[in-house]
Amino acid sequence: MLKLENLQFGHSGALHKPLSIDIESGKLVLLLGTNGSGKSTLLRTLSGIIPPTAGMLKYDQKSVHIMTEKQRAKIIAYVGSKQTSFSGLSVEEVVSLGAWSAGKSTDVAALLASHDLLKLANKRIGEISDGEAQKVMLARAIAQQTSILLMDEPTAFLDHPSRKSWWNNMLQLVTDGKTVVMSTHDIAFIPENHPAIVALCIPATSGEVIVLENVDRAGVERFFGSVEK
């Protein structure tokens, strides 16, 4: 279980009121909000990249921000929104690094196949398109076999068919018990009957982060509209 205790996040001082919520495993957590509202900053805080400005983030009673990077890599995987264009590594090498970083082994070929990446296996990650690189980074994060997966607008560079299969993969991970936290603008791909979504709606200006627990897609959409205004 992921526990946020009076968590505040931001670059220079906290923008929003303290946020407290318990997130059980196997949940789909959506971060909603306009550009610049702080979705990426919250994700970078949850992933341990930057410390919170106040409060605590705990996983199974342990504070995420005092873990070593190695310990954290076994629990939380993160897919950023920026592409890593300077790496000369091949797609296959990147995906196997995911397993290495968590001290695990994985069937890289199977993972590549299930993410439609087999034909790119020997391409350099800097030579493929942004959408393809996004899929590679997701496969890499899955190779870490963590219980929590954090993603910053993971479908931003994907075309429509890729989005569809991407969401199918994602929902399967949630069904398998992974906690998936992601910022996104395309909730239309979530099936109407997906149970118990958690949504964190971050207001554009300072104020309280609105927490919706155990809602369905329609419930999210109602708030989505109000937040994007």
Place this chain on the structure above:
Amino acid sequence: MNRIVWIVAIALIPALFAVELLLGSVPLTFSEVLSALTNNDQSLQHLIVVKSRLPRAITAMAGGGGLALCGLLMQTYFHNPLAGPSVLGITSGASLGVAAVLLAGATGAVLPAAAVGSLLVLLLIMLIANRLKSQVSLLIFGLMIGYLTSSVVTILQQGASKDALRSFVFWGMGSFADLNNGEGLLLLTMTGLAALVAFALHRQLDVWTLGNDIAATMGVSRRRFTYQILLITGLVAGVITAYCGPVAFLGLAVPHLARGIWQRGNHATLIPAVVLSGMAIGLACDLICRAPGAESGFPLNAITSLVGAPVVIFVILKGRRVF
């Protein structure tokens, strides 16, 4: 294909090493070199081979391999294909240290002065590297450090003796020739150890190429990794610069050549590939310095710049996304 590349690279080093011992103002035959190496008879051949050519060959190998390794590590660390010991002002820092002690007449302190100077600049760059987002701004920063140090050096020169000035100018041209066998072997051992330590970090280096955020979530401690890279590059580049002068471009250019030849981006391949190529290119550059026609030899930096500057132009023009 890949196996052939490795075999050629490994075979090239003893071949060039042998040529270093055979050729020169007094050409020797293979058996003359062999007997000079094995018999300590104080003959002319013995003096030429053991006192002059052997240490020079060892130093060229160690210097080339070591600087190339530093270049690779810095390019990976800064996510910048134009990083390298000479470009980022690290050798300028060493120059400043050496200028300060040489021009003050303290010739014995050249080694620590160069090491301290280069480490200080490297530390400074690592502290501000986060603010320098683009490749070009890091490059301009290095250039400015170069200008600053050279102006301080010029001011220091005003009060210096002729002899001190002369030895500083010669040091600044770079040379693999001024070491004895013991010092050469020390350099070679250091380069070898640095390569082993870097190899032990090859996965971390790979992860680091995916970006600082991703690296932080894939088990790489930014602080620790920074110290490790700082220690290896500062020590190796600093000591080589102290002994051989501010050798230009080898550190920057060799990693690009190795990437082009091996066609790989992972550090398990790149580290040995870059070190081997650096050794071979160090030997080759030294051989060109000693080419017939040059009275007292060409300055090393003239040759390495001739090799390295086109590589920089090529990298900029190609604007490669992958490096």
